Amino acid sequence: MIRFEHVIKYFGERKVLDSVNFKVERGETFVIVGFSGAGKSVTLKHMIRLLTPDIGKIYVGDELMSTASGADLVRLREKFGMLFQDAALLEWMSVFDNVALPLREKTNMSNAAIEKRVEEKLRQVNLDGVHDAMPSELSGGMRKRVGLARAIVMNPDIILYDEPTSGLDPVTSRAIDQLIDRMRLELKVTSVVVTHDLFSALAIGTRIAMIYDGRILEISRPRDFIRSQNEIVKRFLDAQYITQRGAWERTDHETQ
Amino acid sequence: MITHEPEFLPPPSNLRGRLGRSVLLACRNAGRALLILWEAVLSLRFVFSKRSRPVVLQQLYITGIKSLGVISVVAMFTGMILALQMGLELRKYGQEVNIGLAVMVTMLREMGPFMTALILAASVGSAMAAELGTMTVSEEIAALEVMSISPVRFLVMPRLAAMMIMTPILTFYACMLGVVGGAIVGSTQLGVSVPAYIDNALRWAENKDLYVGLLKSFVFGIMITTICCYEGFATTEGAVGVGRATRRSVVISFLAILVVGYIITRLFYQ
Numbered sequence: 001m002i003r004f005e006h007v008i009k010y011f012g013e014r015k016v017l018d019s020v021n022f023k024v025e026r027g028e029t030f031v032i033v034g035f036s037g038a039g040k041s042v043t044l045k046h047m048i049r050l051l052t053p054d055i056g057k058i059y060v061g062d063e064l065m066s067t068a069s070g071a072d073l074v075r076l077r078e079k080f081g082m083l084f085q086d087a088a089l090l091e092w093m094s095v096f097d098n099v100a101l102p103l104r105e106k107t108n109m110s111n112a113a114i115e116k117r118v119e120e121k122l123r124q125v126n127l128d129g130v131h132d133a134m135p136s137e138l139s140g141g142m143r144k145r146v147g148l149a150r151a152i153v154m155n156p157d158i159i160l161y162d163e164p165t166s167g168l169d170p171v172t173s174r175a176i177d178q179l180i181d182r183m184r185l186e187l188k189v190t191s192v193v194v195t196h197d198l199f200s201a202l203a204i205g206t207r208i209a210m211i212y213d214g215r216i217l218e219i220s221r222p223r224d225f226i227r228s229q230n231e232i233v234k235r236f237l238d239a240q241y242i243t244q245r246g247a248w249e250r251t252d253h254e255t256q
Numbered sequence: 257m258i259t260h261e262p263e264f265l266p267p268p269s270n271l272r273g274r275l276g277r278s279v280l281l282a283c284r285n286a287g288r289a290l291l292i293l294w295e296a297v298l299s300l301r302f303v304f305s306k307r308s309r310p311v312v313l314q315q316l317y318i319t320g321i322k323s324l325g326v327i328s329v330v331a332m333f334t335g336m337i338l339a340l341q342m343g344l345e346l347r348k349y350g351q352e353v354n355i356g357l358a359v360m361v362t363m364l365r366e367m368g369p370f371m372t373a374l375i376l377a378a379s380v381g382s383a384m385a386a387e388l389g390t391m392t393v394s395e396e397i398a399a400l401e402v403m404s405i406s407p408v409r410f411l412v413m414p415r416l417a418a419m420m421i422m423t424p425i426l427t428f429y430a431c432m433l434g435v436v437g438g439a440i441v442g443s444t445q446l447g448v449s450v451p452a453y454i455d456n457a458l459r460w461a462e463n464k465d466l467y468v469g470l471l472k473s474f475v476f477g478i479m480i481t482t483i484c485c486y487e488g489f490a491t492t493e494g495a496v497g498v499g500r501a502t503r504r505s506v507v508i509s510f511l512a513i514l515v516v517g518y519i520i521t522r523l524f525y526q
Contacts, residue, residue: 012264048402051261074404088399090391104307105405154403 001026001158001190002047007056007066009042009214016042017053018214029184029191031205033198035236039214040194041085044160047192048080049073060158078106081151082160086167087143089135089150095122096131099149106154121149124186125179141172148179152187159183161193165200177203198240202226210236262492289486292408293478296416296485299409303417315418319380323426327375331430334367335359335437343446352446356456359438360431364465365525368431370517373476376423377509381484384415385505388488389498397489407489416481423477424470431469468524475520476513483509 002024009017016039024030032040045051046058049065058066060076068076089098099118103109109117122128125145135143144164151159161180165173181204183189195201201208202222209219210233218230226237268274302308343355388411391397400407435457442448487505491497 011262012266014264050398050401077402077404080402082399082402084395084399086394088395090396102403102405105410106403150403 001061002192003057003059004043004046005057005059007046007053007058009039009046009051010054016214017046020056020211020214020216022209022216022219024190024192026190027184027188028206029180029193029204031193031195031201031208032211033195033201033208033236034211036196038211040196040211041162043211044162044192044194047158047160048077048082078154079157080160081154081156081158083144083147083151083162083164085163087135087147089143089146091135093135094131095127095133095135095138095146098135098146099153102150102154117153118149121153122146124152124182125149126175139172140167141169141175144168144176145179148183152183152189155187156189158190158192161191161195163195164193165195165197173197173200174203176200180204198237260490285486285490288490289482292412292486292489293416293482295406295408296412296481299406299413300417302409302413308414311414312417315414316422318383319376319415319418320422320426323376323379323422324429326379327372327426327430328433330371330375331363331368331433332437334371334430335363335434336441338362338367338434339438339441340445343442343448347446352442353448353452353456355438355442355446355448356435356453356458357460360435360457360461361465363431363434363438364461364469365521366469366517368427368434369469369472369476370513372423372427372430372473373480373513373517374510376419376426376477377480377484377513378506380419381480381509382502382506384481384484385488385491386498386502388485389491389501392489392491393494393497412481412485415485416478419477419481420474423473423480427470427473428466464524468520472517472520475516479512479516480509483512 004020004022007017007020008015020039020043022030032043034040042051046053047060047065049068053066056066057064060079063072063076065073065076090101093101096118099121100114103114103117118131122131125148127142127145127149130138130142130146135146138146148159148164164176164180168176177200180191180193184191184204191204193201193204202225205222207219208222208225210217210225210228210230212232218225218228218233220228225233228234228237265277268277303312338359339355342358343352346352346354346358388397391411397407400410439450439453442453443450484505487501487508491501493500
């Protein structure tokens with residue numbers, strides 16, 4: 001579905017992506033994890049062409065995304081929905097108007113059809129009765145859900161999630177995880193999630209990729225990921241108290 | 257694309273390098289701003305479409321009605337000051353009756369368009385830069401691009417249309433209020449009756465003065481929108497960046513108004 005081939009990206013002198021290769025399969029939830037500044041969000045932004053690789057190619061399906069422009073880029077972007085880190089809702093618009101925006105701007109749907117679609121999508125993300133609320137009146141979790149409703153309102157093939165659980169309490173984070181999983185099961189979409197929340201990655205990912213210093217260190221299924229022998233992956237797991245059994249664990253030294 | 261990749265330029269090695277880079281960056285920024293203007297002008301065909309109409313009306317309200325108070329006060333006092341200063345000098349030669357012409361021509365040719373543009377740049381333009389800048393740093397502009405919604409058509413076009421319509425109207429209004437202010441000072445402090453003042457103003461002022469003044473204001477409206485929207489879209493580095501973009505948009509607009517104002521005057525009055 002999405003293929004990175006030897007993608008290299010420089011920010012000035014610094015190589016932020018170093019020969020990145022991977023393939024996201026149709027229908028899977030591909031999670032990219034890594035330390036802050038490792039290149040996770042940069043990778044995600046390349047998929048939607050908010051950034052362009054200096055070297056290498058990115059394919060969406062069989063079409064080259066990394067050099068697409070004009071109408072081709074618009075058409076390829078229409079395959080995507082994206083949930084931004086802070087939801088990126090238009091603050092002067094109500095929840096309803098935010099979700100309806102792509103329908104109003106990109107389609108000729110009637111007002112009744114738009115209303116029906118928006119209500120359906122808000123229901124799918126477990127949001128009812130907030131149609132007229134303004135984004136500033138919503139909690140962090142609700143903002144993310146509105147952002148998700150907007151991302152899926154055009155029925156995209158692929159949904160990108162940039163740190164979907166950042167800044168949320170654990171209960172809300174797990175609720176968002178369940179939503180992401182539901183999107184995959186109910187809508188059959190391909191999902192790419194960037195996160196540093198390993199609990200989330202293990203819960204929703206069909207495969208997990210660890211990126212470190214611009215390089216992909218490991219791509220594996222969650223059960224294999226927690227048993228990784230790679231020192232950096234192990235350090236990343238240890239930092240979140242995840243053992244090879246996948247459970248939370250602290251040493252005696254830390255609890256004293 | 258409106259969103260640009262982050263720039264990491266190495267520091268220039270010497271003064272010449274710094275100067276050269278400043279010139280190149282200024283040229284590039286001007287080019288990007290002109291591209292935004294071009295796309296906005298092309299998008300003007302949607303100005304009366306059902307989905308654009310409410311936004312355009314809202315921008316007309318913000319640009320026109322909300323600026324009316326400050327423009328009224330400034331225009332009235334500008335006319336009064338002009339009349340007083342020129343009247344006191346003309347009185348020495350017994351020519352104080354000519355303040356009507358002096359105020360009318362000064363307001364139409366220069367002060368009306370110039371003053372209105374400065375007020376709009378400082379109030380409406382700075383708000384545009386701050387609004388779009390905040391949207392840029394909070395990834396709302398990127399979100400629009402990901403949804404394949406043109407930020408220029410969606411955000412710049414309604415603002416451009418509003419400024420193109422309202423700047424000449426507000427300028428004409430400011431000119432007329434300035435003339436009224438001049439008439440008040442003329443009749444109360446200089447002994448020039450209102451009918452004599454108006455007769456003098458209308459007899460000698462030319463239609464060309466009005467047309468050139470309105471042309472100036474129309475160009476200023478386009479310039480302010482282009483500069484302020486470009487600066488908003490070019491914002492980086494969070495809240496500090498929004499502040500910087502707002503300040504830059506006002507400073508550049510002021511300078512552009514002065515320079516372009518002179519060029520238009522030079523073209524029409526040789």
